[in-house]
Amino acid sequence: MTAQRPSFVHLAEDAIGVKVADAAAARRLAARLTETSPALEPTQGLDSVFVQFDPARTDEATVTAAIEAALSDADRSPEEKAQPPITVRVRYGGEDGPDLADICARLGMSEDEFVRRHTARAHLVELVGFMPGFAYMSGLDARLDAARLKTPRARVPAGSIGISAGYTGAYALASPGGWPLVGRAVEPLFDASSASPLVLSAGRRVRFAPA
């Protein structure tokens, strides 16, 4: 473990962060920082963590010191892999996955084969971002490929599951969206009344199952 000083990146005069190796490192740092400095609300990216602060209440040196301390703790914290995956039941194709037929036709694959491949392995929520409750998951079978829709849909129903460029995305809330949709989760992915409203929170391992 080297005590090398991280290189900080400024977003603004009141927002600073660090680049890290990957999304897993970013999640570890954001989680650690949330524990150690609850007042600093970190924003996790795919290879970065940033914090915005009120210069009238704190200063940059205090923020960077907190990030540095959390960074060295995070390096020692355990990997996320130990957690068992959560199962999300999905209705594939049809009205719930209006782009599945097209995707399969382009891939020269049956819908059953697609579902078999999509449900065969665990996926990992790398990031919740882009829009409220949107889970961005790695672990997609390399054969399952689809490009973003040329014209995004004005409204994607809550619970919709899409794939694009090597990732699976889940829309926990209804929103506009440009991911081709392959299915829809049977159970809600968001519960506003819960203290942990997201079923698919960052770092969660997920297995999809046909409903």
Next chain:
Amino acid sequence: MSLRVISAGVQATLQGRPRAGARRLAAPMAGPADALSMALANRLVGEAPHTTAIEITLGGFEAETMAALAIGLGGAEGAVWLDDRPAPLHRTLHLGAGARLRIDPPKFGVRTYLAIAGGFAADEVFGSPSTYIPAGWGGHKGRALQAGDVLDRAEPAAFDETIETPLTQRPVFGAAFALRACPSAETSLLTAAARAALFGAAFTVSRRTDRMGVRLDGARLDLETDGRMKSGAVYPGVIQCPEDGAPIALLCDAQTTGGYPRIASVARGDRHLLGQLRAGASVRFLLRTREEALADLRGKAAYLGRWLPDFRL
């Protein structure tokens, strides 16, 4: 019961404290697009800067009081009519039950704030009463106000003072804005010409503008690279550069992460002005170092603090 909406205009929402503490859900902060104007309206009725008020977009708002009410108006100056007689912004108005209040579209600026003594009651979602329409959170049933909506007061409050905002504390909006801005994480990806244009040329506010962001037309900003980057944090005030080279300044409903290069950030002290940028207005960005921006912020906060001691930029 305090107020019945007769006409909500283009878009009127309840806004109050921003939604802090929910970024792990990728929840935008919401809250007022122009926090200073809302604070000034609240000050007229003895309320704290973030007490829940109505944010009115481009006027066209009409309402009837259901009870005696003290109200304060701040922000973009549309003509105000009280039972068809002209009434002022920037001064406490004491209305009896059954009074009709109308706010016309402003000539300059976008958003007018209507505050009441006691504040408006609103749904709290993730610790904030602010309306975020795309997710249906907060405010009045998670949506924009509609004709016929009846709004409640959060707390009964008798307020009989008449307060006037000092002339020197009233923001004035025109057809041109100059916003101080600092470089951001990907500013170095801009070509030299693009950087000079960003901090030199005038941009025009596009019609594609909402509480999420303001698109700017004008000089096309080119990047040295293909501009692809891994998604990372963005905040209100950050200026992104999408592939078409037309920058977007993010507002209060901004998403929490984005994948476009972050080429500048409007200085914290000037971000309230973003909420008043209307289609067709001209915008220039004045380059500041972070140290200059922080010094400007302290100076502006001290000045505003004389009238708004609890307000934080």
